[in-house]
Amino acid sequence: MNFVEEILLKNRPETKQKTRVEALFHDLKKRITSRRDVEVICFTIEHVVVPTNESLKNIPNDDREFAESVVNAWLRTKGEAGLREVINIWDDLGLHGCLAAERTEIVKRFGALHNYLSKLVKREDLDIILTAFCQEYERRVAQKRKGRAGRGVESAATCILNFYDIKTSSGPEHFTAALEIDRWVRTSDRWHIGISCKRTLRERWKQAYTTDLGLLDRHKIKYIWYLITYDRDLSDDKITEMGSHRVVFYLPDDSERYVTASQHPGMKDYVKPMTSFVKDLRKEL
Template sequence: MLELTESEIAAFLDPALKSIPPPIKILQESIDSLPFKKLEPEYVKNHFSEVMELVTDNAFAKFKVYQRMASRPVIQKFMEKYGPEIEANTKNQKEFVSELLDIFMPVAVSFEFRTSQMRKSRAGTTFEHITVFLLQKCGIKCERTAKSVRKKMNRMDIVIPNQEVALKKPDQAKFLSCKHTLRERWKQALPEKNRNWVMYLITMDDDIPDQKAKEINDHNLIVYVKDQVKAKSYLAKKDWIRKLSDLPKDLR
């Protein structure tokens, strides 16, 4: 049976993956497709968690559309290159389909793995852009930290009101760390919090078990979670776990 090398698989996948637009373009398309009412400043202020989740889910759905679109030329080019050869070496349609799937499977697995890694690597950046966009909708001045100064700010993702104040007068600024999910190693990915800095953690994670909530408190952190996550009975009385809808007013 024909077996493709890694370089042969990459030759199919690389052009297709490059066709997937950058995160900011997908995010803009996601925002543009939402009902205008949902993006009115007053609505965003009063339904911050809902709109955050709506934009995030819409951006993910848009990425999946582009992922499917990127898969089509991969299949087409594979069939053009190997279809005739496989057909010539098989006796009937059933054998042809079986052989075709066996040879194409490594391509499909690699495509799924690489697009999954792309989506995960983009999730954090997209989450930061969404947070800035919605906070600005609420009239809150804020900025994503530039790569050139992120190290000076201990890898903080967003600063309020701006980077200049955060660098020169950090006691007059507020800092946000955006983590789309809080995985097992979440503590190692946290920025280092200076004593005089006001820092908040924001996450879209649906799973904040009691033990993780206690760990967050042990780190003297305040975390904002989806409203429905905060509504869980074991989190209701933990005042360091707050509703995402409260974030805009808490930042004023």
């Protein structure tokens, strides 16, 4: 194992990465006790780890350019009436495009590994190795998938604002509350409106607003606007609780939830039709 230690650690600067590599080496040292073990780990690196790393490079972080062109064409055709579909289109295009790339890569790598191993190992060992490969591939791809999910809706908000030539700004200075805001827009009176596009507000909805109105005042946050396409889980309690703390919901014009809330004296000030989003925002600029 001395040559392995030299390869991994020689001349490596003292960093957190070196600490992790040292931990990996000591773990391997306990497990590699024979020539066969060395052969297995070399095979794994050459035929599993390196190909998986190459596959990840071929899977897009997002489908932004393609999705942006489709969304812009949709908005040119439908205008503000198309805002409802924009969020869904953006999310669906990114999801389907990236999943197709994931599928292409695993089929290619799985086939190559299967062809190579089928000449070397027994059938039951082949099944075990290929299953382990698929599990590791999915684990690595899932990590990348998490990042895409967050960037997707944020990009949708950016695309909408860019299409209508609405300038965004950096967030309020020193504002550290964990609000899930995609973009900030500065108003004519130098306050801020936070804007976020979401399919739904089902999970973690309590992170989507703050009850500290003093905090909002100190950082000059005028409103938080949410564009939501699936609003069936948007209860009366959510609307009134969040609405009383400067949140405004932009909902599909024809949704039952919007129609009901817009006619209710306790909720009507907190919901607006999605088609009025751009017009309302321009009034604030």
